[in-house]
Amino acid sequence: MSGRPALADLVVGQELARRTVAVDRARLVRYAGSSGDFNPIHWNQRVAESVGLPGVIAHGMWTMGAAAAVVVDWAGDPGAVVDYQTRFTRPVPVPDPGHAEVEVVATVGAVDAEAGTVRVDLAVTLEGARVLGKAQAVVRLS
Amino acid sequence: MAVDTTFAGRVYPPGDVYVVSREKIREFAEATGATHPAHTDAAAARALGHPDVVAPPTFAVVIAQRTEAAYVDDPAAGVDFSRVVHADERFTHRRPLHAGDRVVPTLHVDAVTLRGGLAMVTTRVEIADEAGEPVATVVSTLAVRPEEDA
Numbered sequence: 001m002s003g004r005p006a007l008a009d010l011v012v013g014q015e016l017a018r019r020t021v022a023v024d025r026a027r028l029v030r031y032a033g034s035s036g037d038f039n040p041i042h043w044n045q046r047v048a049e050s051v052g053l054p055g056v057i058a059h060g061m062w063t064m065g066a067a068a069a070v071v072v073d074w075a076g077d078p079g080a081v082v083d084y085q086t087r088f089t090r091p092v093p094v095p096d097p098g099h100a101e102v103e104v105v106a107t108v109g110a111v112d113a114e115a116g117t118v119r120v121d122l123a124v125t126l127e128g129a130r131v132l133g134k135a136q137a138v139v140r141l142s
Numbered sequence: 143m144a145v146d147t148t149f150a151g152r153v154y155p156p157g158d159v160y161v162v163s164r165e166k167i168r169e170f171a172e173a174t175g176a177t178h179p180a181h182t183d184a185a186a187a188r189a190l191g192h193p194d195v196v197a198p199p200t201f202a203v204v205i206a207q208r209t210e211a212a213y214v215d216d217p218a219a220g221v222d223f224s225r226v227v228h229a230d231e232r233f234t235h236r237r238p239l240h241a242g243d244r245v246v247p248t249l250h251v252d253a254v255t256l257r258g259g260l261a262m263v264t265t266r267v268e269i270a271d272e273a274g275e276p277v278a279t280v281v282s283t284l285a286v287r288p289e290e291d292a
Contacts, residue, residue: 021175034169035204039223051224060228065174065200072178072198077190078238079180081199085232137199 004076007111007141010118016106017074021066023058023092024099031062045096053091060088063102063131067122070104071137074120080139082117087133092126102126109136116140145220145261145286147254154212154249159272160205162243167197174198187240194241202233206267206280209247213265214284221263221286229262229283236276245269245277252281261286 005016028042037059040047048056064086072078094100102124109121122135164184171181176198179186187195214221239245246269253264262285269278 031173034173036208061203068199069174069176078178078196078198079192083234084199087230088228
């Protein structure tokens, strides 16, 4: 497949991709089923409130996965992501009815020409506030 | 029931073989909005040099979380899931997972520390193929709030 990005073209700080992703309760149920993470705080309002949450919140791993898709689409190959990490700094409450909108912005954090990799830094926000901290994907390019 | 710090350093016996399937990759990709064709179209994956459809970078969490259950679901460990918050997660891939892979996960409890009432629990799942070749590492930290905390 052609059109994959080249390491030599990248500059630290450069924006690579930007996407707004909508998440509703149905999506959380879908994620629960596909991942096997059935913690009820991700689909049951009563349970979520009983443990002190504002309501049902997204799986942190859903948010991390949705942000990964932005990197994969930019990189052009899901196998190019060799390392991917984040901290979960703030919950993403998901209303019902309605949905939450998470914005993902990917920029070049660092280029390692010797290793042939780029560190992509991800700013992932909900209504302007970061929900992931130190979200970084290391991508192998040629 | 407090989190038992003596679990730190524990290594569990290798888990059951996990067989990566096209349909599981498809479900997981759809749930996370991962629309790259290599997740669902074997021809697109092969064009990139992969033997079959490729899992998204965070797919290994499916294998890791079921493996972590041996620890977090053990009542003696004291990890009460109603008081758990996911603190961080990291995936390191020696190679991507793809459909047809048969992999074996091994669970390590790397750290159990108490920090101002919070218990921080770090697990590591080493995923290898059946020959023992490393495929991926998944490191996850959970924060467990104290019982009386509202």
